[in-house]
Amino acid sequence: MKINGVQYRSVRVDPEDNRTVLIFDQTRLPFSLDVLRLTECGQVAHAITSMQVRGAPLIGAVAAYGLALALRTDPDDVAMERDAAMLAATRPTAINLRWAIDRMLAKLRPLKPEDRVEAAYAEAALICDEDVAQNEAIGRHGLSLIESIAKDKKKTGTINILTHCNAGWIATVDWGTALAPIYMAHDMGYDVHVWVDETRPRNQGAALTAWELGSHGVPHTVIVDNAGGHLMQHGMVDLVIVGTDRVTAQGDVANKIGTYLKALAAKDNNVPFWVALPSTTIDWTVTDGVREIPIEERAASEVTHVAGQMEDGLIGRVRITPRDSAAANPAFDVTPARLVTGLITERGRCAASAAGLHALFPEQAT
Numbered sequence: 001m002k003i004n005g006v007q008y009r010s011v012r013v014d015p016e017d018n019r020t021v022l023i024f025d026q027t028r029l030p031f032s033l034d035v036l037r038l039t040e041c042g043q044v045a046h047a048i049t050s051m052q053v054r055g056a057p058l059i060g061a062v063a064a065y066g067l068a069l070a071l072r073t074d075p076d077d078v079a080m081e082r083d084a085a086m087l088a089a090t091r092p093t094a095i096n097l098r099w100a101i102d103r104m105l106a107k108l109r110p111l112k113p114e115d116r117v118e119a120a121y122a123e124a125a126l127i128c129d130e131d132v133a134q135n136e137a138i139g140r141h142g143l144s145l146i147e148s149i150a151k152d153k154k155k156t157g158t159i160n161i162l163t164h165c166n167a168g169w170i171a172t173v174d175w176g177t178a179l180a181p182i183y184m185a186h187d188m189g190y191d192v193h194v195w196v197d198e199t200r201p202r203n204q205g206a207a208l209t210a211w212e213l214g215s216h217g218v219p220h221t222v223i224v225d226n227a228g229g230h231l232m233q234h235g236m237v238d239l240v241i242v243g244t245d246r247v248t249a250q251g252d253v254a255n256k257i258g259t260y261l262k263a264l265a266a267k268d269n270n271v272p273f274w275v276a277l278p279s280t281t282i283d284w285t286v287t288d289g290v291r292e293i294p295i296e297e298r299a300a301s302e303v304t305h306v307a308g309q310m311e312d313g314l315i316g317r318v319r320i321t322p323r324d325s326a327a328a329n330p331a332f333d334v335t336p337a338r339l340v341t342g343l344i345t346e347r348g349r350c351a352a353s354a355a356g357l358h359a360l361f362p363e364q365a366t
């Protein structure tokens with residue numbers, strides 16, 4: 001996507017040396033656009049766990065480059081397996097991370113150690129290119145959904161879309177998933193407006209989705225997480241589109257905490273609730289998402305404190321809870337398929353069900 005007219009991907013290799021991995025430090029957005037130069041595997045692991053880089057498809061792509069960096073230090077089998085396991089363990093919920101590491105290992109294990117670095121960078125670059133193409137296709141398949149809503153609306157005027165967390169281009173290599181259809185609809189002249197859930201506790205919506213949409217000129221309004229149901233009750237939401245970190249073979253959806261509650265409100269108000277995802281986010285080995293998907297428990301300090309720009313312009317954190325109050329911080333929840341209107345993938349739209357997914361991915365229908 002473009003920032004101030006300059007085209008960027010969320011992860012890229014420094015053209016100066018074709019080895020250093022460049023990402024944006026997402027903990028500094030929207031106040032500062034800082035590029036991080038990653039030269040060691042450990043730096044990549046830290047960037048993922050600290051959420052300097054986040055978003056299911058993007059952490060997979062960055063971890064792939066992390067393994068390439070690791071091989072520059074030691075390309076032998078033992079080191080490669082150790083570093084791959086370390087990267088895969090950085091965050092448990094997004095299946096893209098495990099998928100990317102497994103794909104890299106499948107490519108690298110058969111090679112001689114001395115051939116692995118070059119091959120790793122090439123495979124990581126392929127993963128990135130495929131993510132961009134998949135997300136652009138998701139955008140097109142989601143665009144037709146927005147177009148059908150525009151036609152069906154009794155009154156002309158704004159199409160109001162609600163989204164949760166950040167599933168934009170900064171959560172992927174480019175385009176995004178949930179936001180891709182919105183960018184395309186906006187660029188085609190549709191009058192779209194986005195209700196942006198702030199998405200406590202880390203405020204990916206308020207800080208990242210609002211920043212992305214504003215940079216692209218898409219009208220949007222930041223709301224507290226608990227406002228969505230009220231807006232739906234009053235007919236102010238035409239469509240909900242969210243991203244996801246893992247979809248089961250039956251269509252259950254793991255996504256940022258709070259998504260399940262949004263889906264319940266959408267069901268109760270007959271608002272279409274769609275989930276956008278590349279097929280790298282589908283976990284074909286899991287059926288019951290609520291029981292089987294591991295939910296990342298993050299630090300309580302993300303709940304007890306909030307980060308933002310202080311009066312002096314510096315980025316800081318303030319405590320918002322009593323010091324002796326405990327805090328819990330499950331980072332994701334699972335929305336059962338029965339609450340999901342449908343899935344938007346790079347191959348098209350389908351019902352959130354085994355049959356729907358097999359219709360688009362027949363090779364997975366055993």
Ligand SMILES: CSC[C@H]1O[C@H](OP(=O)(O)O)[C@H](O)[C@@H]1O
Pocket residue numbers: 054055056057164165166167168171172176177178204242243244245255256257331
């Ligand atoms: C395009 S996937 C985005 C997905 O990832 C986010 O999680 P996090 O910010 O913790 O990496 C969130 O669940 C988004 O929906």
